[in-house]
Amino acid sequence: NAGVTQTPKFQVLKTGQSMTLQCAQDMNHEYMSWYRQDPGMGLRLIHYSVGAGITDQGEVPNGYNVSRSTTEDFPLRLLSAAPSQTSVYFCASRPTWGETQYFGPGTRLLVL
């Protein structure tokens, strides 16, 4: 099992550019989520999904879009990048019943 994988590991964008952060898991977990981690702010939930075709907003959804067409994949789209979106982004998955949330290795994003 690869667990939760994320690509790219690091990305530099210019203000206004768009991009998609990829996330995939091979554990057949229904629940997937995206967090951003900023110094002093901890992990903040951006969007989450409880299954294919179902997504919902978290704490800080503005400027981000998600879709979930398969159980395995949960991409995060930045529509028009802003410097405030400079952060480390983590994707996570969790079984329907269980306490363990598995995190990917993260994507470091720098918006200039």
Place this chain on the structure above:
Amino acid sequence: QKEVEQDPGPLSVPEGAIVSLNCTYSNSAFQYFMWYRQYSRKGPELLMYTYSSGNKEDGRFTAQVDKSSKYISLFIRDSQPSDSATYLCATSEKYSSASKIIFGSGTRLSIRP
């Protein structure tokens, strides 16, 4: 006010010391409490998990929850340099994935050899 408050540190202690990490929370509906460990440039990983009030021990680690004061703690005995990491507390209302997990901001811990 944040739902989960955690002192960011950094906290630096000598090897072998007992470490105490703490969080407070505001929502009395939280029933599940977790501690995650995050090494530098890695994703968080679940370290300890407890339900409701009480203690749970796993090797050198003890998680403690006091729901009456909305206070959660993680104790590390005989601390090792390999314990140097950021520790995040987290809570949720329900056991299932339908319940969101709320994280504290994390405490950076350094164990000096």
